[in-house]
Amino acid sequence: MSRFANRVMGAIEWVYPWTDYFLYSGWKIEQHITRSEFRLKSPEGTVLAQGRLAKCQKAFRDFQRAGRVGRQPKNLVLMVHGMGRLSSLFQRMSRRLADNGVASELYRYPCPGRSLDVQSRRLRTFLDGLTDVDEISFVTQSYGALVVRAALAHDDAWRARIRLGRMVMIVPPNQGSWFADQAHKAKPLKKIVNQDGWSLTAEAAAEIPIPPLPFAIIAGGSRGGRGYLPMLPGDNDGLLKVEETWLDGTADYTVINTVHFLSAANKDTLEATTNFLLYGTFTRALPERTPISV
Numbered sequence: 001m002s003r004f005a006n007r008v009m010g011a012i013e014w015v016y017p018w019t020d021y022f023l024y025s026g027w028k029i030e031q032h033i034t035r036s037e038f039r040l041k042s043p044e045g046t047v048l049a050q051g052r053l054a055k056c057q058k059a060f061r062d063f064q065r066a067g068r069v070g071r072q073p074k075n076l077v078l079m080v081h082g083m084g085r086l087s088s089l090f091q092r093m094s095r096r097l098a099d100n101g102v103a104s105e106l107y108r109y110p111c112p113g114r115s116l117d118v119q120s121r122r123l124r125t126f127l128d129g130l131t132d133v134d135e136i137s138f139v140t141q142s143y144g145a146l147v148v149r150a151a152l153a154h155d156d157a158w159r160a161r162i163r164l165g166r167m168v169m170i171v172p173p174n175q176g177s178w179f180a181d182q183a184h185k186a187k188p189l190k191k192i193v194n195q196d197g198w199s200l201t202a203e204a205a206a207e208i209p210i211p212p213l214p215f216a217i218i219a220g221g222s223r224g225g226r227g228y229l230p231m232l233p234g235d236n237d238g239l240l241k242v243e244e245t246w247l248d249g250t251a252d253y254t255v256i257n258t259v260h261f262l263s264a265a266n267k268d269t270l271e272a273t274t275n276f277l278l279y280g281t282f283t284r285a286l287p288e289r290t291p292i293s294v
Contacts, residue, residue: 019109019122021053022129025070026105027063029056033110072132073103075165077277080123081264082142082171083111089264093139096270102277104139109147116208120150127151128158137165137213137277141264142240143200145172146208153209164213166280168273171220171237171263174247176202178232179239216252216276219245220263228259237263252282 018039022029026043031053039050040059049059063069077097079090090106097104107126109119130136138148148167173180180200220237222228227236235242239260246253256268263269272282 016108016110020107020126022057022060023105023107023126024060024131025072027060027069029053029060030108033114074132074134075103075137076130076133076135077102077104077137077139077165079104079106080138080140080144080148081106081108082140082144089141089262092265093270093273096274097277100274100278102274111143116146116150116204119147120153123147123151124154124156127162128156130158130162133162135163135165138167139170139273139277140167140172141170142172142260145169145174146200146205149208149211152211152213166277167211167213167215168218168276169215169245169247170218170269170273171240171260172217172245172247173200173240174205174217175244176200176205177240177244180204210247210249214251214280215247215249216272216282217245217247217250217254218263218269218272218282219253219255220258220260220266221255223255223257251280252276254282 017033018030019033020028021031021038028041030039030041032038037051038053038056040048040056042048048063049056060069079093081090094104094106107123109122127136140148152164177200181202219242220240221235221242223235225235227234227241228238229236232241235255237258237260242255254272256263256266256272258266258269275282275284
């Protein structure tokens with residue numbers, strides 16, 4: 001994809017008014033965030049039905065009966081992007097996981113003007129609608145980690161039938177964000193930040209429970225002490241300080257040489273993520289473990 005196309009797609013996704021509602025073997029039903037409208041999309045992204053939920057569900061069942069829908073992977077990795085990020089940044093991750101026999105899907109949701117509570121409730125609805133899945137793992141980028149953490153804080157019905165696998169958080173603001181703290185202190189910005197749910201302050205982040213599954217963290221930085229953004233004290237990825245990614249209880253932790261917005265496509269990220277999902281460690285040379293079934 002060209003640089004211009006990436007910019008266009010970024011602008012489109014930033015205001016993307018649809019959130020994933022249902023998933024089965026790559027087929028999706030999306031829900032519009034302001035209208036009572038749904039649409040069915042094929043794994044290739046083609047819209048095949050649009051309107052009421054019942055209409056889209058019926059269309060999906062018709063395609064399923066016609067043999068157009070493949071088998072749902074029993075073990076699934078759900079990739080959750082950050083605020084307004086390009087879904088194309090996860091394409092390399094998806095291919096790398098597929099090459100290692102791991103099935104993955106990207107969960108898409110609209111970002112601006114939506115609180116963390118709203119985002120987590122939408123994800124919980126999506127997870128509750130999953131069928132024929134035995135185990136689910138997560139790979140998150142940036143703000144997506146907080147969305148998943150907030151969703152997993154609830155003991156919803158799907159937890160009784162779907163096992164939790166593992167989770168990799170890529171450049172997560174687990175300790176909040178220095179920029180959010182500064183915006184929160186500025187009276188002209190405080191109301192806007194709070195309304196948009198972008199108040200990723202240290203105080204707000206501390207209220208989100210630690211996820212109830214084995215997790216690992218990938219931080220970004222220059223590994224030279226100064227970081228990519230000199231105004232941020234210490235090593236940083238241009239948006240988050242390395243120390244802001246930390247969360248107690250992590251099973252593994254590493255800092256890779258990357259900027260925040262390209263972190264999910266970094267080759268070191270791909271390798272570390274794949275290793276942790278399969279073996280529970282970023283480095284396969286560590287104590288031998290039995291890979292999870294995929």
